Amino acid sequence: MENNTELIAQCEAKAKKWLSPAFDDDTKNQVKKLIENSNKDELIESFYKDLEFGTGGLRGIMGAGSNRMNIYTVGMATQGLANYLKKNFKGLKQISVVVCHDCRNNSRLFAETVANIFSANGIMVYLFDDMRPTPECSFAIRHFGCQSGVNITASHNPKEYNGYKAYWEDGAQVLAPHDEGIIKEVNKVRVEDVKFNGNKELIEIIGDEVDKIYLEKVHELSIDPEAIKRQKDIKIVYTPLHGTGMMLIPRSLKLWGFENVHCVKEQMVKDGNFSSVQSPNPENGEALTLALRDAKELDADIVMASDPDADRVGMACKNDKGEWILVNGNQTCLLFLYYIITNRIKTGKMKPNDFIVKTIVTTEVIKKIADKNHIEMRDCYTGFKWIAHEILISEGKQQYIGGGEESYGFLAEDFVRDKDSVSACSLLAEICAWAKDNGKTLYDVIMEIYLEYGFSKEFTVNVVKPGKTGADEIKQMMTNFRDNPPKKLGESKVVMWKDYKTLECKDSHGNLTKLDMPSTSNVLQWFCDDDTKVSVRPSGTEPKIKFYIEIKGNMKCSGCYERCNKEADEKIVAIKKSLSL
Secondary structure, X not given: OOOOXXXXXXXXXXXXXXXXXXXXXXXXXXXXXHHHOOOOHHHHHHXXXXXXXXXXXEEEXXXXXXXXXOHHHHHHHHHHHHHHHHHHOOOOOOOEEEEEEOOOOOHHHHHHHHHHHHHHOOOEEEEEOOOOOHHHHHHHHHHOOOOEEEEEOOOOOOOOEEEEEEEEOOOOEOOOOHHHHHHHHHHHXXXXXXXXXXXXXXXXXXXXXXXXXXXXXXXXXXXXXXXXXXXXXXXXXXXXXXXXXXXHHHHHHHHHOOOOEEEOHHHOOOOOOOOOOOOOOOOOHHHHHHHHHXXXXXXXOEEEXXXXXXXXXXXXXXXXXXXXXXXXXXXXXXXXXHHHHHHHHHOOOOOOOEEEEEEOOOOOHHHHHHHHOOOEEEEEOOOHHHHXXXXXXXXXXXXXXXXXXXXXXXXXXXXXXXXXXXXXXXXXXXXXXXXXXXXXXXXXXXXXXXXXXXXXXXXXXXXXXXXXXHHXXXXXXXXXXXXXXXXXXXXXXXXXXXXXXXXXXXXXXXXXXXXXXXXXXXXXXEEEOOXXXXXXXXXXXXXXXXXXXXXXXXXXXXXXXXHHHHHHHHHHHHHHHXXXX
């Protein structure tokens, strides 16, 4: 980081406040080392700003400092949330919350800190006895009739990170107006205001009794149990990537009737350092290395991996040559919704008011499936709180039957309001059994979808820009794209521009229309005359800007897949070049 005398002085002054008696000795020693170090980069990164409590909560690198995840930043966030709950639900005799956590280093410490602070503020706490999947946190909030909940997790981020997700009484992550209300309360809190000394009488430890109820509800999602009975021996390889999935996913698969589930031994170990993978992210092929090793040895039918907080699922299957291939998030979402729609219609379970949801950056092939089968499909912003919002606004009027996003998240039920790999893994196993029952593989089913609804290839480019300078660069990139929108993407002519920050859509004839969305968002989309779609947005949880590219193709037979793939790859290279990526 460039030498900035004024910024260093500001950070040192801020750091010295962390040497007061309000902080413990370990924290003060860490801060002293930062101040005394001749290289001020780490001091600046730790103190140049306060770790922002945003609409999704907190997420950051663990360590001492105002811009780090520690008991003090977690404490101030919790005190602010407690203050807001007491204002918002002041007429309620007893406010209650659920507190959950993942496998990460310090997650249990942070969860217990949160529970203590809530209880010290007179709020009843249901604290899980150990790590649990994110969707079970959402379920428990609704099950106990709580007003809020906190999940300590940084999802699939590297081991240095941790996070804090705030949930509302519907079991979804907080949306307007409560998100802004909580942020205002959090911003008022000083360390000295935090009530760290808990009231044990207001903390109830929960565990297996909730697991059982949740797993029974998940089991009710099975559409074709008879296919499972006939194919109960399909060979499933599963890995939790050291995370919370190990607590429930093998149990769920067994409950659904699958008898041949192999769990990757090295990764069925709780490990906040994720020592067997470079990154605990099922989007990265490397994370499935050990699972694929076992799959080849066993000649398995399917490989599944959940991320550390078990809300997302990655998968692999064999292609027509018998080679193991990774199935991306868009393809997984397609598989889910194709299966749910096709088999609900076949079994007579589909109702006229059923609807599905996808995010705006997810493949448009889903829209074609919905349209052809006369099912309502809704587009929403990235993030499952927006899918949860669609469920909420239609509750009691229409039935949600499934929704997902390209980043490996899917939700098949409405009794959870966040993405759920427990139900997703169970349903994926059923799809595999159904396919085999019909003499097909999962790969065959994907090819059938492309043949009926059109070929599509999606590719995501992540441009990582860490730190303060990175945040400034990302901001400037978005400004440049707004000021100079592309007229061509590779050889494809752009015919429509959407800006979700202004909620405006402009076509090539100069016609301007308003976008119907519940709020604004920092997202740009460009649509071309050949149905190419490119979306760009800064990540809300990581220091990067993301480009989502979708290419269409004409696939007339399953043997055309490789040709379509190759042509799509050439288009992607040209688009990346035109965007200077």
